[in-house]
Amino acid sequence: MSSPDDKTVIAPKSSGPGGPQDADRTLVTQSAALSANAQHALPAGTRLGEFEIVDLIGEGGFGIVYLAYDTQLGRNVALKEYIPAALAARVGTSEVSVRSERHEDTFRAGLKSFINEARLLARFDHHSLVKVYRFWEANGTAYMVMPYYEGITLRDGLRRMSAPPDEAWLTALLTPLIEALAVLHASQCYHRDIAPDNIMLLQGSGRPVLLDFGAARRVIGDMTQALTVILKPGYAPVEQYAEVAAMKQGPWTDVYALGAVVYFAIQGKTPPPSVGRLMSDTYVPLASAAAGRYTDQFLRAIDHALAVRPENRPQSVEALASELGIFIDAPAHAASGATAHAPTAVAGTDSRTGTLRTTQTTRKEAGTAIAQPPSADAAAGNRRKRAGLIAAGVCLVALVATGIWFATRPPPPVTAVKATTPPASVGIAASLQPSSSADSRLAAPDTVAQNATAPIVQPEARAPATVAETPAPLASISAPAASLAGNTLDPFTPGGELERIAKLADPSIHVSVTLRSTTARIGRDPLQFRISSSRSGYAYVFLVDPAGEYTMLFPNGRDHNNKIAAGQTLSLPRPRWPMLAADPPGPNRFLVLVSTAPREFSAGGMKPAADFSIFPEAAQRDAATQRTPQYSPFAGKPRCAAGTTDCPDDFGAATFTIEAVRPAN
Incomplete structure (x- = not known):
């Protein structure tokens, strides 16, 4: 699987235009916040195939993520190296070696899972799924290359808001996430680790991207019984705590976690842990706890998603979308050996300033490693049809900590969407805005905001006599x-x-x-x-x-x-x-x-x-x-x-x- 070009060499730092030093001018990393395990990180200037390490941008217990420069295509990328700190260490300049013979099987199982996960993700093209450009084995470990994203996690974005987001904002967030999950589920693959800190809102557009596909972490956790590393109380449904024949995992597993994300956005806390709810359910339905701030249809759909027992929830993300009143482009087929429809290249906007009459601007997708998103919106992922249906059993490869964390420099001021007076020559009676209110503290997904001081205006309940509730x-x-x-x-x-x-x-x-x-x-x-x-x-x-x-x-x-x-x-x-x-x-x-x-x-x-x-x-x-x-x-x-x-x-x-x-x- 490896080639001579995949061996690691030390190269002097480039100072030419477009090289890594240029990339440094647009990135401030989070090095100060990294743990002691960062001592295993490769130094800047290291070459891995055609990729030159620029800096360290993320590190966890199972891998290290670098900002790297693709010397062939002239772009910044995120490069992930498999190196579980508890099992392996750096030997020499680049080799990774297992610390003890007793860890060999666990290390190898994680390595295999890491590669399988990369292979799987490389097959999917959706603008809210992390894309894998390349992966290979070398130096006793493995690597994968992905787009370099800048942004903040949904958790951090919500913390910056002065009040919970309104229903239109949440709907704009959920739509691409549901579509991305529909693509995964069509291939019988389930994320199983959806949480606010595993959803990134891209800088500039606010578009959500699902992160943390940590297959290696899950396999290693399973082999060492370290379930606390895998499960997130409040977001993990009961069927994830143990393999019980009566409670299989499936699309409904991700449905629960997605419902918990919305619950957190509305209430500022997670719902009670699912295991505890089996014994004594203290969950207060949102339909009563948040009544008046959101439509009854929306709240009841989230309550349904958070049912304790799997069979009592919506059985697919498409069913959840229908209950929420969200129209999605569900994949007609699962991804097969090759990616299905190429994503659309889109020229979107840098900000949405109200109606269609006034949004004749040019969009800039900041922070992507290529002209793609959505990914140049080109990975715009069109919610498109995927070629070939694969019924491959549940993807136990849950998630590789992409940790493609964004630059730590303060993000642009959080602002609000404001409608402007349209020129008479281009009028349309349809407002191009992601929120039902004119103002929102945090730009809705796929939106850039304009006014940092505007208050949040919650939407009023929908009048059933005016518009069909379903x-x-x-x-x-x-x-x-x-x-x-x-x-x-x-x-x-x-x-x-x-x-x-x-x-x-x-x-x-x-x-x-x-x-x-x-x-x-x-x-x-x-x-x-x-x-x-x-x-x-x-x-x-x-x-x-x-x-x-x-x-x-x-x-x-x-x-x-x-x-x-x-x-x-x-x-x-x-x-x-x-x-x-x-x-x-x-x-x-x-x-x-x-x-x-x-x-x-x-x-x-x-x-x-x-x-x-x-x-x-x-x-x-x-x-x-x-x-x-x-x-x-x-x-x-x-x-x-x-x-x-x-x-x-x-x-x-x-x-x-x-x-x-x-x-x-």
Whole structure:
């Protein structure tokens, strides 16, 4: 498994541009906080294959994490070395040797588990899962290379908040985590160590990433009976304390831990330890303890997740998402030998300042080791389909302490999202903000905040009469099959043109839409829907708001991956660009178009923008003069490679409406 290039050599520190010294200018490590075991760390300048050690950024009982510089690709990475301090020590400059013969079997079992975990994680591509670029064995131990993330743990983030986060913030946090867990669970792999200190909020975006996949730690703990190292009281469900035939581990194990994370965020403490609850359950349901601060639906879903016995909880993260009212893009398949869909490259924003009308900015994902997140959002992980279903039994490889801890320099001031007045030319009655309140002390996941002094405003309970309490979809909305009659055209209006495009569509391409609700309260409720198509192609979503503003919502500057497979369901908007209903009240008219080839819409006067492309009013008027009974310039035209002799112009379409209404109180 190793190669001559993987041997360790000592190299002089580089001082050239882009080298490790440059990296030092952007990183202050946590060396002062490390334990005495850090004496085993490799010195700066050590070469491990093509990676040069820059500094020590994390250390634990089972491994050491370094900031390293990839000399071939010119990027900073986190490099993890397996070296369990209780079992092994450094010999010479780089070799790792077992301290005693009696520890040999335990050391080897942990080493094997470390490698197996790296191999497993390398197969997954999701922007909220740690990605493994490379792993190998050398010098009597093993190494894995991962993105270098900067940020803070969820635990630290919550401590910095002056009050518990609101429901919208927690929903924005949970959505990518649930989707990431769905990817793991589809391969019968379970995290089993979810806790606030194992979730990182990336600097700049707030996007959550699951950390601490410590397979070696678990195996060593199992062999030495050191269960206290593995289990976190309050977060570990009862089935993790012992292997009992009647209480198997499964997706419901991670469901419990995720519920405990939310409980901690709301109450500032963990729920009572699960083992104690078996004897005398002192748990006070959130539905009563936090009533009035969150919707009853949300609190009851978390209470359900925290049921003591496994069979009494939601049996999957998808079921939990449904109870929470969260739409997710669940993986259609598990990851197989190769990663499934490549993640989307996204241009997101550096801050979200309110409505879609005002968010035409450029996003910067700070602290990633590559242009990826999500991971350049490129590992944006699209919640995408994973290729090939694997039913491989429970992954006992629980977690390698990635400890890819972030720089200790003080993070940017914690600030709040503030809406701004939109320019009249780009208006949309949908607010692009991750929180139902205008202000939040901590930027919601995938969001950067703007105002450090704004108070937290908790959302009011949802009015059941206004929006359906559960996301049970309404009847499918399908494209009309009727063809146009006659040779006359009605006067042009943006909303009317959406309906006309749907009538021009190919009826053999069946596009359907399911809605979370047909109404949404302004400033409170999200505009959410799911789309599917009977044929593979490229999905486009357009919106005409009550003021007549015409915008392409998807694809956009934050989310380019608009491919859709036949039978696949896309949940939109994705968490990177959530929408809340916004002024003015009235109908928000949508068109979903699925084309067999990529399309471009310049003939309709569309003006590309950093985030959401628009159709200015003057351009609409000019384009409208080109309409014929069988043609709409607003439907776009196919874009095929140069030299293509047959460029298909087929598309299916469907329209739907979500009414924006003012809250009752």
